[in-house]
Amino acid sequence: MILMRQIVPAAITNGTLCRVPAPILTQPEKEEDRSMIVVMQTGSSQADIDAVLERLKEYNLQGHLTIGAERTVVAVVGATIPPTLREELEYCNGVKETVRITQPYKLVSREVRPHDTIVDVRGIKVGGGSTVVIAGPCSVESEAQIMESARVVREAGASMLRGGAFKPRSSPYTFRGLGELGLQLLAQARDETGLPIVTEVMTPTDVELVARYADVLQIGARNMQNYQLLEEVGRTGMPVLLKRGLSATIEEWLLSAEYVIAQGNPNVILCERGIRTFETATRNTMDLNAVALAKRRTHLPVIVDPSHGTGKWYLVPPLALASIAAGADGLIMEVHPDPDRAKSDGGQSLNPENFAALMPKIAAVAAAVRG
Incomplete structure (x- = not known):
């Protein structure tokens, strides 16, 4: 030519x-x-x-x-x-x-924004050198359970409260959450403890409802490539916690974040929660490579979920510490006042005593890594 x-x-x-x-x-x-x-x-x-x-x-x-x-x-x-x-x-x-730009994702790339994005959640900064701990039960089961959970994680030093009102479950016959009642109980726990709420939204039609109660909208691993949902939460402008899909590549994960940010919402927190491999000894394989690589490729904060990453409560503490050492900006962990009687994920939930013992170790590792 x-x-x-x-x-x-x-x-x-x-x-x-x-x-x-x-x-x-x-x-x-x-x-x-x-x-x-x-x-x-x-x-x-x-x-x-x-x-x-x-x-x-x-x-x-x-x-x-x-x-x-x-x-x-x-x-x-x-x-x-x-x-x-x-x-x-x-x-x-x-x-x-x-x-x-050499990467297919644009807005999440460090080529566009070389400095770290800091996501503000009711005054709590996620990213930029701080270490945030989000803790609470897998699902909201009752008023007594969520209120006790909120109190124990706050006393141990957690930054935010997690809890599922809508739960995606592999079996349709297991407990799938309390719905709006669960959201109301989470809001009640926030009013008492001051902890911001992180909870999952599963469908585009639920976004408006969940946004009325939540402080952070969580996108679960199964919905990472639900693009209509990603666009809908992007339009809210609210902080979004985006979990990596069970078998998603890092590029696919970052492209999903691009869907949210392309709607004009820069408040995205990436969450590595383990991936599915040939290994059967643990629920998933905790991919700490992804933490270090995502921090290099994107300006977005990255946190880790060692509860889902391992599926075993006794593996949560060492993987939580390793995640901070790898550069994670924080953790999201399951903590239940009585894990043996939890309606979901009791085997990977810390009890209050184990969570309280872990928190000072997290602070020590963060201080050593970040100086």
Whole structure:
């Protein structure tokens, strides 16, 4: 293909000049899926940024703006990006350069945002060097059970309370949660203890209901690729805890996070909860490789669920400590006041005494790793 270019008079977009080369082609160029970011010059004006965003709209693309201490970046989001667009944008005032993104996910990539995202949950910071511990029972069973659970995890130093009101279970005949009553009991526990609530939402139609009670919307492993659900929780703007799927690759996991952030919601917390392998000695295989790699590839905070990762309560403490040593920003663990009588996941739940003994060790490892 022979391509010749000539400079045409500057085009005016929102009052800002973009001197764009007009291509003369012997045959039309095909659109390609080329992810990229636009790096603005230091001191570029709002009018310069608006001109770039307007140019993207002309191609039915979206621009997600990230303003950092060192640079301002526009992430280009869309199905296909014309191969000539990079050069066109570099002619716009205030543009320093355009950079191709090597990963299929854009908004979660460190290429777009090199600094860590910190998710604020009622004043509790997840990410950025802090260590957050989310604890509570697998499911809300009764008022007495959830209130006692909330009290014991708060006294031991937990940051948030977990508990399932809607439970996805492998068998339809097992306990599947109390529904809205469970949400009401969680809210009651929050009122008494001050602990923010983390609870799972399972369907798009339940998002509005769960969002009325919860502080963090949890997406379970089985729903990691339920894209309608991901988009719906993204529209709420609320913090979202996204668990990795049972057999999901790290790339698939991060692409699921992209679905949430693409709705304009940057408040995503990734959760590694173990993956399914050939090993049968434990419920899952705890993939701590994923923690270190995700922290390298994305700016999002990463926490670990050693309860589901191992399926055995006595393996939870060593894997919890190993997770913090691997760089995790926190943990989510199952704690039940009477695990032997739990209606779900009692075998992987810590009792209050074991949880209380683990908490100072978590603090010690975090202090050693982070200085």
